[in-house]
Amino acid sequence: YESVLDAIGRTPIVKLGNISKGLKATIWAKLEFMNPGGSIKDRIAKYMIEKAEREGRIKPGDTILENSSGNTAMGLAIVCRQKGYKLKIVIRNTTSKEKIKMLEVLGVDVVKVDASLPPEHPESYNQYAINLAKKDPSLYYIDQHNNLDNNESHYMTTGPEIWEQMEGKIDYLIAAFGTGGTLCGAGRFLKEKNPNIKLIGLDPVGSVFYDWFKNKKMITPARYLVEGMGDELLIGTAQLDMLDDMKQVEDKKAF
Ligand SMILES: Cc1ncc(COP(=O)(O)O)c(C=O)c1O
Structure with a gap:
């Protein structure tokens, strides 16, 4: 492949033979962890960014903003690095340390929010990015939860x-x-x-x-x-x- 972005998707599908034994159903698993960023979220990161580019909503150099439990953040980190975007991620402080460290290594600006705050609280995981995007129109809030x-x-x-x-x-x-x-x-x-x-x-x-x-x-x-x-x-x-x-x-x- 010319780029890591071309390695996203087309993951294998595997029969779970042992787990299916004795069941009426045969279970197959699509191995999304084999995407470059380690999860299915690479797909949406690439697609949402490329669609926004095609529609002229963003251009390289812009800053993308998102709230993520970690995997969308990782997908976006890879896509943003490849395409020349900056990335700011709002994450719950309960997200595993390894995920947060990995994002920081990739140059992501990680904002940790208190996971115990109720969803209506302006500083909560659900509200923080929305409020930030309202305050700073230069940020492109990609909003996987509503996009x-x-x-x-x-x-x-x-x-x-x-x-x-x-x-x-x-x-x-x-x-x-x-x-x-x-x-x-x-x-x-x-x-x-x-x-x-x-x-x-x-x-x-x-x-x-x-x-x-x-x-x-x-x-x-x-x-x-x-x-x-x-x-x-x-x-x-x-x-x-x-x-x-x-x-x-x-x-x-x-x-
Ligand atoms: C590894 C992983 N699998 C599945 C999901 C859920 O997928 P979806 O948001 O498409 O419902 C997530 C969401 O963050 C995820 O991180």
Whole structure:
């Protein structure tokens, strides 16, 4: 490849033979950790930046702003470095030290916010970047939680890859639900190919999505340790109406 950016996506899909033994279903895993930044979020970082470039919203030299549990930040760090953007990332102070260190090594300006602040607090993870973007219009707030280019990136890449790799033999797509971009974007593509495919989201206990999906009930969010899934607020990319079901995941089982 000419650039590390060309190595994003087209990840392998592998049958989980041992785990599937004795089950009615055969489970396959798409190895998103094999993206250069170590997660599926490389895809959205590249797609959201390149779309913003094509539409003239940003140009090299600009500063990109985002809040991330770490993986989108890593994807953006790689894309920004390659393309000549500066990057400012708002991160919860509970995010693993290794992730934060790695971002700093890549030259990212990391702002750590107190994870215990409620989502409506102006200094909270949910509000800090919004307020910063309002104060400083030179920052481009890429906003993976409301930017539908996130979902579109999975509609354009993850969905078609899964369809091709599985030769269309898919009954369920199951994914961790963070922004919902993966499941809603790839899921929209798969449902267009075969409307019988069911989409199942995984939400941590303490996140608001599950109860909203099941009963349109807004719970008071509670803390959980698993990273990259769930939220304290309903967000624009979480197109919950598209899902067929949601399951809850406890920290104990997740680790
Ligand atoms: C490693 C990893 N997988 C999955 C997700 C969730 O994906 P999505 O935001 O597309 O729902 C995240 C979100 O941060 C993540 O970091």
